[in-house]
Amino acid sequence: MSISPSESHASEAPAEPKGGVVLGNPASKLDLSRPPILEVDNLQMYFPVRNSGLIRRTVGYVQAVDGVSFQVPAGGSLGLVGESGCGKSTTGRLITRLYKPTAGRIDFDGRNIANYSASQLMPLRREIQMIFQDPATSLNPRHTVGAIVGAPLLIHKVIPKKQVLNRVQELLEVVGLNPEHYNRYPHEFSGGQRQRIGIARALTLQPKLLVADEPVSALDVSIQAQVINLLQDLQREFDIAFLFIAHDLAIVRHFCPEIAVMYLGKIVEISDRETLYNRPNHPYTQALLSAVPDVKQAAIGGRRERIRLEGDVPSPVNPPSGCRFRTRCPIAKEICAKVEPPLLQIGKRHKVACHFAGELGNHPTAPITAGMLGVDDQGNHDPGASPSKDIGNSPGFSDFWFDLKTRTMAKS
Amino acid sequence: MTSFLSVRDLVVHFPTIDGVVKATEGLSYDLERGKTLGIVGESGSGKSVSSAAILGLHRGTNAKVSGEILLEDVDLLTLSDEEMRLRRGRDVAMIFQDPLSAMHPYYTIGNQIAEAYRVHNDVSRKAAKARAVEMLDRVGIPQPDRRVNDYPHQFSGGMRQRAMIAMGLINDPGLLIADEPTTALDVTVQAQILDLLQDLQREFNSAIIIITHDLGVVAEMADDVLVMYAGRAVEFGPCKEILTHPEMPYTWGLLSSVPDVKGDTDARLIPIKGNPPSLLNLPPGCAFEPRCTHSDKVPGNLCRTEVPDLLPGNRGGVHTKRCHLANSDTIYQREILPEIAPELVEDPS
Numbered sequence: 001m002s003i004s005p006s007e008s009h010a011s012e013a014p015a016e017p018k019g020g021v022v023l024g025n026p027a028s029k030l031d032l033s034r035p036p037i038l039e040v041d042n043l044q045m046y047f048p049v050r051n052s053g054l055i056r057r058t059v060g061y062v063q064a065v066d067g068v069s070f071q072v073p074a075g076g077s078l079g080l081v082g083e084s085g086c087g088k089s090t091t092g093r094l095i096t097r098l099y100k101p102t103a104g105r106i107d108f109d110g111r112n113i114a115n116y117s118a119s120q121l122m123p124l125r126r127e128i129q130m131i132f133q134d135p136a137t138s139l140n141p142r143h144t145v146g147a148i149v150g151a152p153l154l155i156h157k158v159i160p161k162k163q164v165l166n167r168v169q170e171l172l173e174v175v176g177l178n179p180e181h182y183n184r185y186p187h188e189f190s191g192g193q194r195q196r197i198g199i200a201r202a203l204t205l206q207p208k209l210l211v212a213d214e215p216v217s218a219l220d221v222s223i224q225a226q227v228i229n230l231l232q233d234l235q236r237e238f239d240i241a242f243l244f245i246a247h248d249l250a251i252v253r254h255f256c257p258e259i260a261v262m263y264l265g266k267i268v269e270i271s272d273r274e275t276l277y278n279r280p281n282h283p284y285t286q287a288l289l290s291a292v293p294d295v296k297q298a299a300i301g302g303r304r305e306r307i308r309l310e311g312d313v314p315s316p317v318n319p320p321s322g323c324r325f326r327t328r329c330p331i332a333k334e335i336c337a338k339v340e341p342p343l344l345q346i347g348k349r350h351k352v353a354c355h356f357a358g359e360l361g362n363h364p365t366a367p368i369t370a371g372m373l374g375v376d377d378q379g380n381h382d383p384g385a386s387p388s389k390d391i392g393n394s395p396g397f398s399d400f401w402f403d404l405k406t407r408t409m410a411k412s
Numbered sequence: 413m414t415s416f417l418s419v420r421d422l423v424v425h426f427p428t429i430d431g432v433v434k435a436t437e438g439l440s441y442d443l444e445r446g447k448t449l450g451i452v453g454e455s456g457s458g459k460s461v462s463s464a465a466i467l468g469l470h471r472g473t474n475a476k477v478s479g480e481i482l483l484e485d486v487d488l489l490t491l492s493d494e495e496m497r498l499r500r501g502r503d504v505a506m507i508f509q510d511p512l513s514a515m516h517p518y519y520t521i522g523n524q525i526a527e528a529y530r531v532h533n534d535v536s537r538k539a540a541k542a543r544a545v546e547m548l549d550r551v552g553i554p555q556p557d558r559r560v561n562d563y564p565h566q567f568s569g570g571m572r573q574r575a576m577i578a579m580g581l582i583n584d585p586g587l588l589i590a591d592e593p594t595t596a597l598d599v600t601v602q603a604q605i606l607d608l609l610q611d612l613q614r615e616f617n618s619a620i621i622i623i624t625h626d627l628g629v630v631a632e633m634a635d636d637v638l639v640m641y642a643g644r645a646v647e648f649g650p651c652k653e654i655l656t657h658p659e660m661p662y663t664w665g666l667l668s669s670v671p672d673v674k675g676d677t678d679a680r681l682i683p684i685k686g687n688p689p690s691l692l693n694l695p696p697g698c699a700f701e702p703r704c705t706h707s708d709k710v711p712g713n714l715c716r717t718e719v720p721d722l723l724p725g726n727r728g729g730v731h732t733k734r735c736h737l738a739n740s741d742t743i744y745q746r747e748i749l750p751e752i753a754p755e756l757v758e759d760p761s
Contacts, residue, residue, distance in 0.1 A: 083598035083599070083600065083601075084569070084598055190687050192687065193687075220454040220455055220625065220688075221454065221625055221626075221627075221666060221669055221670055222454060222665055222666065222669050222683060222684035222688075223683070223687070224669065224670070224683075225669035225670070225681035225682065225683030225684075226683040226685075228671075228681055229680055229681055229683060232680075247598060247599070249599070249673055250670065250671045250672050250673045250675075251671055253671065253673055253677060254671035254675075254677055254681065257677075273677065277673055277674070287600055288599060288600060289673065290603075291599040291600045291602065291603035292599055292628065292673050293602075293606075293626065293628025293629050293631055293632045294628060294631070294672060294673065294674070295627045295628050295631045295655060295667065295670070295672060296655075296672055296674070296753055296756065306603050306607070308603070308604065308607065309600045309603075309604070311554075312568045312570055312571065312601070313568075
């Protein structure tokens with residue numbers, strides 16, 4: 001695979017696809033035939049909280065990520081959404097191994113990289129790269145663009161030094177910048193152009209997986225679309241898998257065929273985008289979607305009823321017992337405080353972690369999970385029940401799932 | 413009797429070594445009590461600068477402000493600094509985007525809210541604090557009598573924004589300017605804050621100017637919408653009218669470049685090409701012309717040579733636009749709308 005200039009453009013005009021053809025992005029479709037390039041299993045990240053005394057004893061842990069499992073298919077995209085503090089960025093940093101996880105597996109291309117040492121990680125950096133949120137602070141202001149984009153080539157000694165400049169210019173062209181601007185400094189570029197520099201740097205080593213942490217939220221709306229289109233073009237051209245982290249639900253939906261919703265360090269619902277946005281089953285997803293202001297809805301008249309969530313996200317140092325969302329949940333019952341709901345597969349590509357999973361206004365009155373967890377409807381231990389093991393622990397989807405209507409196992 | 417707030421030909425220029433930055437040029441609008449005006453635009457479009465002028469925040473800087481800002485028929489620009497100081501916070505208040513940097517980290521929340529009250533009312537510290545507690549309760553802070561003694565860092569983002577709103581509304585101002593009040597917040601908290609602002613507006617019958625780049629927020633909040641580009645108003649009209657019959661290509665661009673939570677995911681986003689112009693060196697014609705894809709529909713070189721006036725659009729009424737395009741509503745309904753929201757296309761029959 002070689003990166004070749006594919007677009008002609010002026011310095012200010014950002015790249016558009018060849019001939020201005022408006023294409024749907026094949027990678028935005030779910031391709032079940034591709035194997036997962038990344039499989040995360042029960043990933044945990046606890047940051048110690050130390051007291052401020054002379055002996056800095058650990059007094060607790062920030063449970064930033066607590067048992068997260070998912071898969072990203074090769075060349076595909078998984079979206080990770082949630083509010084600030086839900087652990088989505090920490091998850092991204094764990095996968096790029098900027099942090100060492102407390103527990104769990106990160107299987108990248110068949111290798112568990114969770115416990116790799118620094119020297120083992122070095123070659124891995126060529127395959128997993130990251131795009132950061134704020135291009136102003138993630139580019140060294142004292143380095144030229146050429147130095148920034150070329151640094152990975154020099155560090156990894158991919159090509160002879162003499163060819164680095166050529167390659168940098170190719171890359172700048174690929175992301176829609178003027179290749180003659182390689183000797184300029186980041187401050188000479190606008191916000192959208194700086195984000196393109198960050199993208200060029202991430203592309204330099206032709207990674208297989210890109211972790212994009214809020215890649216457009218620092219940009220103006222008119223520029224956001226340019227960058228999103230660029231990322232989609234690059235994904236299609238170079239077959240890059242994306243872990244796309246964002247809080248903007250509309251953008252995630254546009255980019256990713258499969259989306260996981262996180263709340264307080266856990267995935268509460270994961271599904272293909274049609275199901276997640278049209279028939280969300282978790283009350284948090286429902287509230288999140290109802291809170292998004294909708295231009296078109298308002299244009300045709302009438303304001304939607306919002307589901308009001310009271311209060312703020314609880315502290316991850318001391319998360320609520322049982323279901324972590326129960327303190328703000330409009331349908332929480334006794335069992336929610338006692339037993340944690342498993343991430344239960346309820347459809348072909350749909351998992352949800354709620355005792356009362358159901359479509360909006362159609363939540364069941366009795367917990368669907370009581371039987372399999374070995375508890376009664378109030379969440380007390382039921383000696384007569386036989387709990388099933390390992391519910392919702394696997395990263396992928398199974399061929400069998402729990403059908404909410406019939407309350408039995410179903411198969412496609 | 414003119415409107416409650418009437419801005420006429422507002423100009424804000426910043427002289428710099430490199431030249432004059434024309435941050436706002438000839439901006440005019442009216443706003444009544446109990447109504448909300450949404451000002452939309454990108455960073456650097458002059459939306460914040462023009463609103464800061466209402467509060468007199470450019471006094472003491474080298475900015476050149478001219479025009480008229482009539483609040484209940486008093487021109488705020490002609491007031492002395494002392495007279496303006498007395499009105500600031502009492503008649504006009506502002507809520508800033510980032511409540512963490514807008515609050516003093518060294519003073520308790522209660523202290524800062526009470527100070528805003530004591531500046532305009534001759535009351536004891538105790539009475540002012542009681543009033544602060546009352547306001548915190550009103551904006552939905554739990555246990556206000558305890559939280560009033562907290563410092564800003566002890567509040568979450570949403571609570572800090574609530575405290576900012578409490579501070580802004582403590583003197584019951586007729587006009588509240590909210591500068592990106594929810595941009596730093598999560599969607600569920602954003603929904604709470606927008607609800608709160610609407611409730612309080614009903615209660616106090618205040619006029620609100622909400623500055624945002626998020627058309628969704630405008631769609632939910634505003635009665636009237638003002639779209640700004642490169643320091644000028646480019647489109648103005650009732651909210652629903654602007655969202656369903658926009659007539660300025662820049663507004664079309666804003667509408668078509670954001671994905672929505674229901675749209676077709678195979679469709680490509682249609683970005684506005686290029687970047688906003690430098691305010692130091694604006695194009696001689698329409699400031700949006702270099703990025704506009706419809707200027708070829710205007711005869712001659714008009715778009716490149718002449719700045720269009722803000723004139724009533726095709727549909728008449730109070731909807732105005734700054735664009736040379738003659739039949740822009742037709743172009744929007746025929747060319748743009750089918751691309752971005754085919755389900756909304758009206759049948760011509």
